[in-house]
Amino acid sequence: MSGIGVRVGRGFYDTFVLTWRNTLRNLRDPGFLVTEVLVVPVLFTILFAYVFGGAIHVPRVSYIDFLMPGIFVTTVLTSTLNGASTLAEDLTQGLMDRFRSLSIAYWAVPVSRVIADLVFDALGVLIMVAVGYAIGFRFHGTPGATAGALALVLLFAFAIAWLGTVLASALRTPATVQAAGGMLVFPLMLASSVFVPTQTMPSWLRAVAQHTPVTYTADAIRHLVLGTAGAEAVTMAIVWAVGIATVSIPLATFFFRRLAH
Numbered sequence: 001m002s003g004i005g006v007r008v009g010r011g012f013y014d015t016f017v018l019t020w021r022n023t024l025r026n027l028r029d030p031g032f033l034v035t036e037v038l039v040v041p042v043l044f045t046i047l048f049a050y051v052f053g054g055a056i057h058v059p060r061v062s063y064i065d066f067l068m069p070g071i072f073v074t075t076v077l078t079s080t081l082n083g084a085s086t087l088a089e090d091l092t093q094g095l096m097d098r099f100r101s102l103s104i105a106y107w108a109v110p111v112s113r114v115i116a117d118l119v120f121d122a123l124g125v126l127i128m129v130a131v132g133y134a135i136g137f138r139f140h141g142t143p144g145a146t147a148g149a150l151a152l153v154l155l156f157a158f159a160i161a162w163l164g165t166v167l168a169s170a171l172r173t174p175a176t177v178q179a180a181g182g183m184l185v186f187p188l189m190l191a192s193s194v195f196v197p198t199q200t201m202p203s204w205l206r207a208v209a210q211h212t213p214v215t216y217t218a219d220a221i222r223h224l225v226l227g228t229a230g231a232e233a234v235t236m237a238i239v240w241a242v243g244i245a246t247v248s249i250p251l252a253t254f255f256f257r258r259l260a261h
């Protein structure tokens with residue numbers, strides 16, 4: 001096997017080991033499991049379903065069925081913020097210095113972080129599907145549409161995880177990452193179709209909210225869940241996810257290469 005093949009093989013092994021390490025770290029952190037995987041998504045669901053849901057009218061569909069696709073998106077967003085903060089904490093504690101002494105492939109660090117984030121994103125979404133079913137949510141599309149909806153959630157999670165990796169590697173301080181991530185995520189999440197139809201918003205806000213990646217993704221998942229026509233939303237959601245990943249992966253690689261040298 002050539003020298004390049006050996007290095008690539010070792011890089012994949014490094015990625016596996018670091019993914020296992022990141023997964024165990026999250027599993028051993030009760031605060032992460034309770035807050036990010038359970039409490040925040042469930043609280044959002046209960047708050048909007050039972051506190052605000054009675055005041056929100058969505059034509060031709062129950063509010064629970066409208067809400068849950070948006071909850072899947074918020075689960076991914078909030079989980080990514082925590083993952084980026086955890087990565088920044090690792091960096092401030094000299095993680096890259098220790099890895100340099102072990103000759104670990106620098107690219108294994110961000111890749112393993114993204115894979116671990118995807119594992120917990122998938123877990124969080126499955127939990128929210130169960131919570132949704134408990135309060136009346138149902139998938140109304142075909143099995144293929146249901147699988148497509150879940151795949152789209154994970155594609156969006158993949159793209160956002162890389163964006164979080166860029167924030168962590170560029171800013172490095174957990175508090176700064178949390179602040180910057182919150183300033184980016186929460187306006188996009190609230191000014192979108194996650195919780196309410198964009199048609200109810202003022203015209204100036206609606207013009208922006210209808211064209212964000214969060215709105216396109218929530219709408220695309222909603223169309224697939226409800227079994228309604230929504231090819232444009234699905235296409236645009238995929239375009240946004242691929243676009244975010246295409247920009248974020250080289251940026252994360254650039255920052256981690258600088259950290260590794």
